[in-house]
Amino acid sequence: MSPRPAIAEPRWARIFLCGLALLLLALFLLLPLAAVFTEALRRGWGPVWQALSDPDAIAAIELTLLVAAIAVPVNTIGGVAGAWCIAKFDFPGRALLLALIELPFSVSPVISGLVWVLLFGAHGWFGPWLQAHDLQIVFALPGLVLATLFVTFPFVARTLIPLMQEQGRSAEEAAATLGASGWQTFFRVTLPEIRWALLSGVLLCNARAMGEFGAVSVVSGHVRGETNTMPLHIEILYNEYQFVGAFAVAALLALLALVTLAAKALLERGGPRGSLAA
Amino acid sequence: MMGSSDQASIMPAAARALRRRHLLLGAAALLPAGAAQAQSGGGGQLLNVSYDPTREFYRDFNTAFVQQWKNQSGQAIRASASHGGSGRQARAVIDGLQADVVTLALAYDIDAIAEQGLIAANWQSRLPQNSAPYTSTIVFLVRKGNPKGLRDWGDLAKPGIAVITPNPKTSGGARWNYLAGWAWALRQPGGSPDTAQAYIAALFKNVPVLDTGARGSTTSFVQRGQGDVLLAWENEAHLAFAEFGNDKFDIIYPSLSILAEPPVAVVDRNVDRRGTRAAAEAYLQALYAPEGQALAAKHFYRPRDAGVLAANKARFPQLELVTIDDPAFGGWKPAQATHFNDGGLFDRLYQPGR
Numbered sequence: 001m002s003p004r005p006a007i008a009e010p011r012w013a014r015i016f017l018c019g020l021a022l023l024l025l026a027l028f029l030l031l032p033l034a035a036v037f038t039e040a041l042r043r044g045w046g047p048v049w050q051a052l053s054d055p056d057a058i059a060a061i062e063l064t065l066l067v068a069a070i071a072v073p074v075n076t077i078g079g080v081a082g083a084w085c086i087a088k089f090d091f092p093g094r095a096l097l098l099a100l101i102e103l104p105f106s107v108s109p110v111i112s113g114l115v116w117v118l119l120f121g122a123h124g125w126f127g128p129w130l131q132a133h134d135l136q137i138v139f140a141l142p143g144l145v146l147a148t149l150f151v152t153f154p155f156v157a158r159t160l161i162p163l164m165q166e167q168g169r170s171a172e173e174a175a176a177t178l179g180a181s182g183w184q185t186f187f188r189v190t191l192p193e194i195r196w197a198l199l200s201g202v203l204l205c206n207a208r209a210m211g212e213f214g215a216v217s218v219v220s221g222h223v224r225g226e227t228n229t230m231p232l233h234i235e236i237l238y239n240e241y242q243f244v245g246a247f248a249v250a251a252l253l254a255l256l257a258l259v260t261l262a263a264k265a266l267l268e269r270g271g272p273r274g275s276l277a278a
Numbered sequence: 279m280m281g282s283s284d285q286a287s288i289m290p291a292a293a294r295a296l297r298r299r300h301l302l303l304g305a306a307a308l309l310p311a312g313a314a315q316a317q318s319g320g321g322g323q324l325l326n327v328s329y330d331p332t333r334e335f336y337r338d339f340n341t342a343f344v345q346q347w348k349n350q351s352g353q354a355i356r357a358s359a360s361h362g363g364s365g366r367q368a369r370a371v372i373d374g375l376q377a378d379v380v381t382l383a384l385a386y387d388i389d390a391i392a393e394q395g396l397i398a399a400n401w402q403s404r405l406p407q408n409s410a411p412y413t414s415t416i417v418f419l420v421r422k423g424n425p426k427g428l429r430d431w432g433d434l435a436k437p438g439i440a441v442i443t444p445n446p447k448t449s450g451g452a453r454w455n456y457l458a459g460w461a462w463a464l465r466q467p468g469g470s471p472d473t474a475q476a477y478i479a480a481l482f483k484n485v486p487v488l489d490t491g492a493r494g495s496t497t498s499f500v501q502r503g504q505g506d507v508l509l510a511w512e513n514e515a516h517l518a519f520a521e522f523g524n525d526k527f528d529i530i531y532p533s534l535s536i537l538a539e540p541p542v543a544v545v546d547r548n549v550d551r552r553g554t555r556a557a558a559e560a561y562l563q564a565l566y567a568p569e570g571q572a573l574a575a576k577h578f579y580r581p582r583d584a585g586v587l588a589a590n591k592a593r594f595p596q597l598e599l600v601t602i603d604d605p606a607f608g609g610w611k612p613a614q615a616t617h618f619n620d621g622g623l624f625d626r627l628y629q630p631g632r
Contacts (some may be wrong), residue, residue, distance in 0.1 A: 122374030123394075131374070134551070139375040221375040222360045223325060236361075239493045240333055241521045 001063030017174055039247035051237070051245035052252060059225040060233035060249070063144070067216075067229060068209040071148040076202050079156025084190065086157075087164030088172060101157045104150055112150045113218025116143055144229065147215040152205045159201030160194055167193055200264050207260040211253060283324035323356045324557050329364040329450055329540070330493045331514045335577035336361075336381070342573060343564050350383035355557055363491040364450035371396065371545065378549050378558040381542040383450025385409075385602075386610040388543050401543040410539035412579035415599055416451075416458045418530040419499065419508040420517040426506045431462040434507060435480035442505035443485055444495040446617070446624050450540075451492035453618060455509040457607060458536035460617075461600045465534060479627040482632060494578035500527075511592045512594075513536070537599035 040048055049098040051057060082101050086094060104112060118124050120137035130137060137143050171193070176187040191198075220227045228236065230253050237246035287480070325537070328336055340357035347355050360375070361368065364383035368390050371377045380397075382388055385408070391397050402409045418426055426439060434441050444452040456478065461479035463469055486504065489495040492514055499508035500518045507530075508515070515529050542562050550554040564570045571581040575590040607613040617623045 096586065119371050120373065120374075124373075136376065138373065139370065207463060221370055222362055223358050223375075224360065225358055233321070239330075241517075 033254060036247055036250050039243065040245075040251040041243055047244045048248040048251075051242070051248040054245070056075055056225045056228070057233060057245075057249055060228045060230050061252070063141075063226075063228070064210050064230040064253075066141070067148050068206055071152055071209045072146050072202060072206045074149060075152050075205055076156050076198070078153065079160065079201060079205075080194075080198065082157040083160035083164055084186070087161055087167075088169055088190075098161075101154055104153050105158075109151060109212065109214025110218060113147050113215035115150075116146050116219050119148075138219045139223075139227060141227075143219035144216050144227065147219045148209050148212055151191050151212050151215050152209045155205035155208060156198065156201035159197050159204065163194060163197045164190075196267060199267050203260050203264045203267075207257050322354070323358065324378045324554060324561060325376060326357065326359045326379050326381055326561070327367050327371055327375060328359055328361050328381040329367060329383040329387065330361055330491045331451070331511050331517070332381065332540075333359070333361050334517065335574060335579060336511075337571060337572050338577070339565070342569060343561055346564060346569075347560060349352050351556070353557070357561070363448050365390075365448055376548055376552065377545050377562055378552065378554045378623035379542060379544055381540065383538075383540050384453065384610060385539070386614050387450065388541055389610070391545070392543075394549045396545050397543050398546050402541060404544075405542065405562060406566060407582050408539055409541040409543060410582075411542060411562070412540070412571065412574040412581055414512050414538045414540065414579055415535045415597070416455050416509055416538065417512050417515050417535065418532060419510050419518060420506065420527055420528050420530055424528050424530065427506050428455060428530060431459050431477075431481075431534070432466075434459075434498045434509075435477055435484065437484075439484050439507065440486050440505040441484045441507055441509065442495050442499045443488070443509040444492055445490055447491045449492055449495075451511050451514075451538075452488075452495075452509075453613075454511075454536050454538045456617065456624065457602070457613065458509075458532075458534075458600075461536060461604065461606055462532065462534050475623065478623070482628045483630075512572065512580070516578040516593075523570050531595050531597050534598045534600065537601045539601070 039266050052061075062106055082097065085091075086098055117138050120130060121127050122131060122144065124138075136238075137146070172185050175189045180188065210229075211231060212229075213235075216229055217232055217235075220229070220232055222228060222232060222236070224236070230249055234246050234249050234253070237243075237249065238250075316347055321554060326336060326340070336359045340359060344357050349354060360370075360377075362370075364387045367375075368380070368382060368387035371380060371391050372394050380388055380391065385402060388401060392399055392401055398404070405411070418428060418434075420426070426433075428434060428439070431434070443455045446452040446456045459481055460478060462475050463474040464471070466473065487498065489498055492511060495508060496510060496514050496518055498504045499510075500522055508518075510518070515527075519527060519529065535550065542565060544558045544562060546554065549558045565574070566582070568586060571583040571586040572589075575581045575586055575593065578593065580594050581587050581590065602613060603609055615622065
């Protein structure tokens with residue numbers, strides 16, 4: 001007797017549902033993506049190159065990479081620490097910590113930007129002190145980094161927590177009984193178990209850090225060539241009727257995101273035991 | 279630790295190297311960032327915080343001024359600009375954006391900065407012509423051939439006309455649009471504040487969507503093809519003309535419009551702290567000089583300089599222009615309080631989706 005198929009739905013239903021999913025994917029994901037690249041290349045490679053080699057565009061690209069280069073490592077350390085605490089220990093306030101880690105997901109990006117203005121703006125809580133010491137936080141690099149840190153904080157922790165909870169504590173407990181120190185346990189036992197999920201979280205965090213618009217828009221000040229990140233530069237070009245330029249920078253940003261996703265996909269294929277599915 | 283396994287080779291070597299460089303860069307940049315920002319103000323840089331439609335003008339002007347300042351003082355300076363809705367830009371300066379000069383859409387927005395003590399209260403009398411080196415007015419941009427026959431303000435309030443204008447709550451340009459319509463209605467035979475209210479209500483009934491800024495409205499009209507008529511800054515209308523070709527649009531000059539005087543000011547507290555006062559004041563003076571006036575005219579701002587205006591006569595048709603100090607308005611503060619503050623006339627007259 002042949003085994004009963006796992007999925008009992010009729011064939012037409014399966015075809016219909018898969019077709020629907022593919023159609024929606026094409027409509028909502030592939031079509032806009034294709035539009036970005038088509039618009040960018042509408043007048044050939046010359047204008048694209050021109051838009052990307054404009055000093056303001058180069059400044060925006062550098063700033064975007066710099067902000068990501070600061071925000072991603074900080075959030076990687078913070079995310080691992082947070083996930084480690086939540087998955088491996090019981091302590092009062094654990095649920096609160098979990099909720100706090102997820103807070104940036106549920107808060108509007110505009111708020112994520114405004115809080116820094118309220119704290120560090122000229123009329124913010126720390127504004128007078130900062131002005132007295134000639135320090136600029138909002139409308140400068142530190143503000144952009146803070147806003148990005150806030151928005152991208154959950155990515156690493158959220159990727160790690162389910163996996164670490166599933167793995168349980170037995171390996172760490174065994175390590176402890178064999179006399180390993182806390183650091184030894186972390187680097188020799190915990191980290192090798194989570195490294196693929198960690199990389200995946202870092203890549204997602206990086207993609208969001210480079211692409212964030214709302215929060216950085218509030219704290220940027222929009223000074224051309226100085227405090228504009230790539231997403232903000234795209235908006236400016238679009239508003240100046242430089243559509244080819246806007247889409248050229250947009251295509252580069254999309255390309256960075258695609259490379260990130262491709263790297264993640266590659267890692268998932270290489271990762272052991274499909275642990276990245278978490 | 280992570281690289282010990284052979285699977286690490288899946289992550290390309292270049293990417294690993296890049297990430298390592300990022301880490302170094304990041305560590306190097308994290309702490310001195312605040313200090314570097316503070317020290318960059320030492321005469322080397324001038325920031326002009328401006329409103330939306332001046333982007334193209336100030337790009338040209340900044341290039342010219344950098345050269346002029348170098349000839350004049352021997353100092354190399356970097357002139358940069360930030361653009362956005364006028365009210366929002368004023369807010370950013372109040373919140374600590376380090377503007378050396380502000381060049382905004384209305385005196386009201388500079389007054390708001392002055393009220394916080396960043397600019398001297400008498401700022402408007404420090405420069406000629408109410409501190410407005412150029413003026414502009416509000417015109418109609420219509421589809422080619424003017425298919426709906428829109429000639430004057432009265433035509434815009436007729437049923438079935440779609441009017442594109444930004445939100446007077448957030449956009450300086452939109453307030454000028456509104457006030458120009460109000461002034462026109464008041465001057466019609468039998469005009470009174472009551473008939474003007476009825477006119478504004480009918481006009482805004484024809485507005486399908488209120489964008490937050492002038493540039494957003496222009497994009498709605500020009501790029502997305504919404505509406506029959508765009509109420510636009512004269513220079514915005516000409517820019518749309520230049521960008522998209524004159525075979526798509528016509529510019530209509532109504533019988534009466536408003537004299538918009540976008541003012542400029544040095545942000546005293548910032549320039550004194552950053553040591554940029556000399557450059558900032560020279561920057562604003564240069565706006566009044568013939569070269570600056572010619573650049574303004576090139577970008578379709580009406581120059582104050584009689585000679586430059588005469589040379590560009592064909593660009594700027596004559597029409598009756600009322601000012602904000604007209605008895606109908608009595609200056610920006612009463613106009614703002616009557617029309618645009620929360621609970622003001624605009625809030626009562628505009629009912630979206632009706």
